[in-house]
Amino acid sequence: MNVGTALALCSMGVSAFAVLAVGAVYARLRGLERAEGAGDAARLAPAGLSPAGGQAVSLVVLLDGGCALCPGLWRQARAFTADRPDVRLVGLVAAEEAARRLADPGGPGECAPLADPGAWAEMYEGYTPCLYLVRANGVIAHRAFVYADTDVPALLTRALPAPAVPANQGGRA
Structure with missing residues (x-):
């Protein structure tokens, strides 16, 4: 394996991690938006x-x-x-x-x-x-x-x- 291939593999790993992190943040934001969007609906306590x-x-x-x-x-x-x-x-x-x-x-x-x-x-x-x-x-x-x-x-x-x-x-x- 040469340096170029190793660099490309590392770059792909970092990119995959970045995509997963962005996806997790997006999912969290969507959940918060749903919770906030239901502001007119009364939230019940246990x-x-x-x-x-x-x-x-x-x-x-x-x-x-x-x-x-x-x-x-x-x-x-x-x-x-x-x-x-x-x-x-x-x-x-x-x-x-x-x-x-x-x-x-x-x-x-x-x-x-x-x-x-x-x-x-x-x-x-x-x-x-x-x-x-x-x-x-x-x-x-x-x-x-x-x-x-x-x-x-x-x-x-x-x-x-x-x-x-x-x-x-x-x-x-």
């Missing part, structure tokens, strides 16, 4: 994440055991919803090990993360942590990715509707 017991909404916090932001976000979400009986807080992780790592028995609220690989895979969009607001009918009403510079209390205030105040408990008569 049944186990819906509010229960008369609660208005579920705040689903999609977490990952290896995520640096996840423990802090989980603590903040627990503190924010501790006095909100109308909100079901669900910390969703893919593995029991991650649930144990994120569990904080001394922290605010009594909620421990739920390890459900199927629900986690259905909700996961390529990034954690992420917040989802799920209505009583199972429709995902809000989604927000949380980054290192995200103002989490402000995000939670915007995402969660204010609790309803009964007519006989404050407000104008």
